[in-house]
Amino acid sequence: MIYLDNAATTLHKPEEVIEAVANAMRHMGNPGRGAHDVSLSAARMVYETRERLSKLFHADGAECVAFTANSTMSLNIAIQGLLKPGDHVITTAMEHNSVLRPLYLMQDKGVELTIIPADLKGNIRYEDMEQSVKENTRAVICTHASNLTGNMIDLVRVGNICAAHNLLFMVDASQTAGIFPIDMKHMNIDVLCFTGHKGLMGPQGTGGICLKKNVLIRPLLVGGSGVDSYSMTHPEAMPTALEAGTLNTHGIAGLHAALSYIDKHGMDNLRKKEMWMMWEFYRGVNQLPGVTVYGDFKVEQRAPIVTINIHDFDSGEVADELFMNYGIHVRAGVHCAPLIHKALGTQGQGAVRFSFSHMNTMKEVKQAVSSVGEIAKTL
Secondary structure (H helix, E strand, O other), rough: EEEEEEOOOOOOHHHHHHHHHHHHHHHHOOOOOOOOOHHHHHHHHHHHHHHHHHHOOOOHHHHHEEEEEHHHHHHHHHHHHHOOOOOOEEOOOOOOOHHHHHHHHHHHHOOOOEOOOOOOOOOHHHHHHHHHHOEEEEEEEOOOOOOOOOOOOOOEEEEEEHHOOOEEEEEEOOOOOOOOOOOOOOOOOEEEEEEEEEOOOOOOOOOOEOOOOOOOOOOOOOOOOOOOOOOOOOOOOOHHHOOOOOOEEEEEHHHHHHHHHHHHHHHHHHHHHHHHHHHHHHHHHOOOOOOOEEEOOOOOOOOOOEEEEOOOOOOHHHHHHHHHHHOOOEEEEEEEEEHHHHHHHHEEEOEEEEEOOOOOOHHHHHHHHHHHHHHHHHO
């Protein structure tokens, strides 16, 4: 099996992540204010994980990190909890439906929405973004990297636009957390949403939201908190404000181990290997007759994603061929990113996405290039 669907989830996890989840299931209780050892050990691990994530993202402290199930949940919390009728928000055509659908929902409730278009390479113009700012503009929300093309948005530049106009800046880091450096302070990020099961190498069902200290969000969920239990309202202090009910302690234990793994091996080192393989694959398929590659490869900094089509073949058929005859696992279709497909002109055909992890090998990359070449000749 050659697994090249890491933008969906990293399949091959570090062994210590698997062991940490199993150990937590055997020995960790509910971290919610218990006084016994299995509860306290869980609470300590959860707090340490908050601290590590705060350090990784240069957040304002462990208390500013709330755990969620994934980026989609984090983005819903941020979008539905910060915007109100009459607000204007700016986003881009590069976004995943985890951004777009909550925004459409808020649009139905009276929020004004501007979507910055993308060109044929999948890039946006930052001038369009700044020119879209109006008197009632409340926030800019954008992805760090497209899950379709791998093109990245310059967060420093967008953050400076937001700072200049006193706007909230919300970032979807689904494709970059754990792979690229993210500095909330330097980038002027107010809200950072991330998932744990992709570049961070943690289990599925883990994710989070990091807030600047002065950002207050209406909670999406309320309920059990372990504190102020006689109050009729949910606690307002972070991180409890955005965490209702029992945390996914077992998953967070795996994320804790994954963060240790990244620290041990070095995020820059892991990224260099991923980029090396991505560029080798790109150079291999880009010269093949009948293969179209999407995205802007003139820019060196990009997510480790290469998306292609072969002739006018349906992307799903190509993915099936890769799996059935070559044992290569990729992802085809629309990738929950409809607007960028429209920009690229692939909304009917879809596209075939190859996404890389440092767990892949150069042998696998060469086999993937060879397989694409054979399919281009035979289909």
